[in-house]
Amino acid sequence: MNQKHLTTCGFTLIEMSIVLVIIGLIIGGILTGKSLIHNSKMRSVVSEIATFQAAANSFVDKFGWIPGDITNAQSYWPDTCLDQCCGNRCNGNGDGLIVGNGTEDLRYWQHLSLAGLLKGNYNGNLYSNPRYRLKQNTPPSAITGGGYWMRSNSGSCAGRDANYAILGKASTINASGVFTGAILTPVDAHQIDKKIDDGLAHRGKVCGNSSNTGLGNGNCNVGNDGTDYNLTNDAVACRMMFGLFAMP
Secondary structure (H helix, E strand, O other): OOOOOOOOOOOOHHHHHHHHHHHHHHHHHHHHHHHHHHHHHHHHHHHHHHHHHHHHHHHHHHHOOOOOOOOOHHHHOOOOOOEOOOEOOOOOOOOOOOOOOOOHHHHHHHHHHHOOOOOOOOOOOOOOOOOOOEOOOEOEOOOOOEEEEEEEEEEEEOOEEEEEEEEEEEEEEOOOOOEEEOOEOHHHHHHHHHHHOOOOOEEOOEEEEEOOOEOOOOOOEEOOOOOEEOOOOOOOOEEEEEEEEEOO
């Protein structure tokens, strides 16, 4: 009798090993790619702040005033430096402070744009619900959902009175319509702080804090004065403040 040989279809151990190696390489590549993209965005924040600072310094050198605060902006841009609702409200008051609530804080970006010192076309107009809009009256960040707003704050960063560019989550706004929501994890905020300043959450010219929750609450920063970033928290918990000009 002829004996029939039965063959089974399937993977050999070598073939399965090759497949598993390939899957591992794909997963590793995806994770590495995500890490590279993430780190690139963190570096972009550092670059954004450097760009804002350089543009503002160039503006001061050229016009003798802080952007947004310049008292004769209308004389430089009579046809374009206008307020959407109320005619000529383009000039600042010259006191060295960036006043918020849709006045000098929005003119800050508008003046830099009109002077050709900042990419984008920022119109200086205050809207309603939301009052601040990315790419229209305030610049976006490379961090997804993030945007910047300007504000003078007394003692916000270890008692340092300064005009700050504040990075927050654009979908979380306060009663004034500005971005107040957390946008970074404490680890990411710490990384950015170290590249620009001293790496401390409530010291120097760069600060990280938990929006609307005060210092040292254990979310973004810890300690009685909130000096240290809470590096054990891997959740998004920080917004950041970057001092660009000292207040008079």
